[in-house]
Amino acid sequence: MRDEVESTLAIAHHHDLVRVRRALGVAADAVGLDPVRRTKLLTAASEIARNALTHGGGGEAEVELVEGRGVRLRVWDHGRGIEDVEEALRDGFSTAGSMGVGLGGARRLVDEFALESGKGTGTCVTVIVWKRP
Amino acid sequence: MTSVLVEVLNGAGEELVDRWVSLQTESVLFRADLLAPEQVREESSAFVSQLCESLERSGAVDPEATLDGEPWEGMRAFLAALFRSRAQRGFEPDEVAEFLLLFKLPLFEALQKELGEDPAKLVDAVWDATRLMDRLGLYTTQVYARAKEEVIARQREELLELSTPVVTLWEGILALPLIGTLDSQRTQQVMEVLLQEIVDQEASVAILDITGVPTVDSATAQHLVRTMRAARLIGAECIISGIRPQIAQTMVTLGIDLGQVESRSTMAGALRVAFSRRGRKVVATGEA
Numbered sequence: 411m412r413d414e415v416e417s418t419l420a421i422a423h424h425h426d427l428v429r430v431r432r433a434l435g436v437a438a439d440a441v442g443l444d445p446v447r448r449t450k451l452l453t454a455a456s457e458i459a460r461n462a463l464t465h466g467g468g469g470e471a472e473v474e475l476v477e478g479r480g481v482r483l484r485v486w487d488h489g490r491g492i493e494d495v496e497e498a499l500r501d502g503f504s505t506a507g508s509m510g511v512g513l514g515g516a517r518r519l520v521d522e523f524a525l526e527s528g529k530g531t532g533t534c535v536t537v538i539v540w541k542r543p
Numbered sequence: 544m545t546s547v548l549v550e551v552l553n554g555a556g557e558e559l560v561d562r563w564v565s566l567q568t569e570s571v572l573f574r575a576d577l578l579a580p581e582q583v584r585e586e587s588s589a590f591v592s593q594l595c596e597s598l599e600r601s602g603a604v605d606p607e608a609t610l611d612g613e614p615w616e617g618m619r620a621f622l623a624a625l626f627r628s629r630a631q632r633g634f635e636p637d638e639v640a641e642f643l644l645l646f647k648l649p650l651f652e653a654l655q656k657e658l659g660e661d662p663a664k665l666v667d668a669v670w671d672a673t674r675l676m677d678r679l680g681l682y683t684t685q686v687y688a689r690a691k692e693e694v695i696a697r698q699r700e701e702l703l704e705l706s707t708p709v710v711t712l713w714e715g716i717l718a719l720p721l722i723g724t725l726d727s728q729r730t731q732q733v734m735e736v737l738l739q740e741i742v743d744q745e746a747s748v749a750i751l752d753i754t755g756v757p758t759v760d761s762a763t764a765q766h767l768v769r770t771m772r773a774a775r776l777i778g779a780e781c782i783i784s785g786i787r788p789q790i791a792q793t794m795v796t797l798g799i800d801l802g803q804v805e806s807r808s809t810m811a812g813a814l815r816v817a818f819s820r821r822g823r824k825v826v827a828t829g830e831a
Contacts, residue, residue: 424726431758449758449789453797456760512761515797 421459421485422468430459430471430483437473437481441541451539454516455483458535461512462487466533479541480521486534492527499525547657547668548675549598552591555653560588562649570645572638586625590646593621610678619682626683630690639687643680647673707733709740716817717746717779718810722755730766734773741779748817749774752810754785764799771804780820782806784813 417433420426431452438448455471462469466487474482492498499514513535517523522538552559564584567573601614610619629639650672658665707729710718719737723729737749751767753759759767771781783806786794794801807813818824 424728427726428724446789446792449793450796453758453760453793456758456762457797460760460762515761515799518796518798519793 450519454519457512457516626686627690718750750813752785
């Protein structure tokens with residue numbers, strides 16, 4: 411089955427986080443994720459999209475169904491990039507005075523997590539949550 | 544060019560306004576429910592005199608120049624007021640645009656009457672008039688969009704106020720049912736309302752119910768913690784209720800620590816805790 415792009419959404423304002431979560435909720439229901447995985451996916455999306463907004467100065471999000479049994483979220487920004495990726499994923503690390511569980515916590519909430527970041531090219535985070543087999 | 548237009552507008556006078564008004568009121572887009580024909584007349588002739596005034600004041604200006612200049616100030620204010628009021632009264636964009644679009648026909652007819660003998664001059668005049676009308680039209684589009692945004696912003700604020708009710712459950716016990724996304728703006732609102740109520744009612748326990756909050760991420764949690772800390776500073780303890788199982792699991796995985804916060808899965812459970820804090824308990828009377 412071909413992967414389908416459900417929607418591409420701009421992340422430019424706090425209200426856009428709601429739209430990203432809503433689009434993901436629709437995708438999660440289409441795949442039939444159970445409530446726990448659904449909530450984990452939506453919460454991870456919140457963290458990642460907010461990260462793109464506060465650190466990357468905004469960006470875009472893309473929601474896709476994968477093989478009809480998973481939901482993939484890709485969020486990219488055009489910010490300065492993350493200098494030390496391992497450091498950024500560590501709990502308690504924050505450059506913005508927040509709780510500092512964001513990205514590392516998001517990684518624990520999902521099945522697959524990939525983070526690419528380069529100085530000057532921005533940050534791209536891709537996550538997948540699969541339906542429980 | 545400018546003088547030709549002014550001459551034509553003055554020369555055509557009432558006739559031009561009559562023609563324009565009838566075009567507007569006969570249009571399929573005319574909102575007879577929102578607009579009386581007399582009002583259309585009044586607004587139309589006000590527009591024409593405003594147009595003459597602006598054209599006269601701007602003198603022989605470059606027709607490509609924008610409407611930003613001082614001579615057009617009166618026209619901008621006139622259009623802004625007119626279109627803002629229409630936007631707020633619920634006109635659709637195409638219905639609003641009709642006003643200026645339909646002005647082209649009587650205007651061109653008047654130009655033709657005046658310059659019909661000289662096709663080259665007529666074409667020039669029509670083109671200049673078209674450019675001018677289009678620029679006025681674009682300006683009103685901006686005004687309309689801005690007015691709509693204002694309406695949306697106002698509704699959002701009203702919604703914010705509506706969505707943070709503080710309920711008195713018992714003497715000294717408040718409940719705050721939170722619904723929807725808790726962003727920093729909402730949290731600020733919630734905090735202000737809650738703290739004020741705690742002071743006014745001398746409450747010592749506040750139950751924050753998050754049954755209606757779809758996701759609790761680290762930012763939401765931080766907002767909650769901040770609210771509870773502020774409440775504690777003025778002498779009230781907060782209890783969180785309505786954490787659904789999937790949210791509890793997610794919070795643990797995410798690594799959110801709410802600290803030493805009393806929490807219950809249901810509002811009833813939270814109320815029981817609140818009663819015991821106030822030195823009360825619910826007993827069965829055996830009567831029912």
